[in-house]
């Protein structure tokens with residue numbers, strides 16, 4: 001596979017999902033900010049573009065793919081998102097929230113940054129709970145019904161209305177989550193616990209880092225794969 005430097009980071013993350021850890025390692029946003037070209041992204045990250053292409057081509061040649069690049073249907077992708085990412089997000093929000101409160105109670109005085117970390121986390125958690133429900137109760141059932149009844153269905157939205165309505169709302173939520181994650185990363189200095197951190201403190205930062213990694217993958221699949229597939233479906237009906 002020969003890669004073009006004009007391809008966007010998001011396109012590569014869709015075509016070669018196993019490139020995602022490499023993007024993460026280099027601090028490249030493949031998710032909400034994924035519309036930049038490989039050339040731009042690697043230059044900004046201070047990585048030699050030729051070298052990066054070599055690494056990505058190497059990754060593309062290896063076989064075991066955790067996330068399929070092609071989905072037979074919207075319904076199958078939606079099922080994957082709900083079973084894997086929505087389930088993980090809900091569990092992780094509960095765990096992380098408990099750890100955060102405990103660490104704040106015990107170490108809040110000595111580590112004033114914890115108050116900001118907990119505030120941003122709690123805001124994000126609250127918004128995410130609503131976001132998951134919006135997807136599961138409104139957007140996903142609508143898309144599945146549309147796919148099931150593709151032939152003969154009357155489309156309640158024009159493509160433009162779909163883009164400006166449901167899709168824009170969900171993309172806006174994703175953007176907000178992306179900003180909250182970036183704020184958490186900043187406040188925790190890259191989720192690095194201080195030298196005197198106890199085990200719970202370390203577990204809290206670890207839980208935040210795991211949540212960030214999963215949310216980036218989750219949002220990437222929705223922004224860069226689900227929505228484009230949905231647009232094609234809406235345009236056909």
Ligand SMILES: [Fe+2]
Nearest residue numbers: 081135218222
């Ligand atoms: Fe989702």
Ligand SMILES: [Fe+2]
Nearest residue numbers: 135170174222
């Ligand atoms: Fe989402």
